[in-house]
Amino acid sequence: MNFLAKILPLNIIHVRKSGEKAMLNFYLFWGLTLLAASASACAQKSPLKDDAPATPTAAIRTFEKTDDGKSVRLKIGEEFQIQLKGVPTAGYTWKIMEMDTARLRLISESQKSLTPVGMVGGSSLFIWRLSPQTAGKSRLVLKNFRSWEGADKAVETFTLTIHAEKN
Numbered sequence: 001m002n003f004l005a006k007i008l009p010l011n012i013i014h015v016r017k018s019g020e021k022a023m024l025n026f027y028l029f030w031g032l033t034l035l036a037a038s039a040s041a042c043a044q045k046s047p048l049k050d051d052a053p054a055t056p057t058a059a060i061r062t063f064e065k066t067d068d069g070k071s072v073r074l075k076i077g078e079e080f081q082i083q084l085k086g087v088p089t090a091g092y093t094w095k096i097m098e099m100d101t102a103r104l105r106l107i108s109e110s111q112k113s114l115t116p117v118g119m120v121g122g123s124s125l126f127i128w129r130l131s132p133q134t135a136g137k138s139r140l141v142l143k144n145f146r147s148w149e150g151a152d153k154a155v156e157t158f159t160l161t162i163h164a165e166k167n
Helices: 002-007 010-017 021-043
Strands: 061-063 071-075 080-086 092-098 104-113 124-132 136-146 156-165
Touching (some): 061 071, 080 092, 080 136, 080 156, 092 124, 124 136
Parallel strands (some): 061 080, 071 156
Antiparallel strands (some): 092 136, 104 124
């Protein structure tokens, strides 16, 4: 009872003492509901705030669907990223299918919703950050498919050939 006395107005405690539990339950329910809604709203990310990586994106080369099939030259240790759109709500996700792990290091893999807040469904941006580790040529292949259908039923393929050079 001491805990309730600290968080609830005194008149509600009085109602509790007089035996009108329904009124107390009403206030408790709505009070906790508002508290949970407020906490949830505070926990959501602002649609105006971007999730900026630790390294400025201007310094990182970004490759997109329009770069499919290209060959690029990068320095050993130079970070780059690949960004591809997919529709995970329909089951379509991008997966790395071929990557020379002796030459390339996967730094991070993430997914960012492109759907406005409050809307259901929509597309997402799949993002991979990588870095060449040794000099030489390597091929990176990604496919967009439904996991239950398998990679052989991919609707899109993205290929990038990386020529890593010493600094």
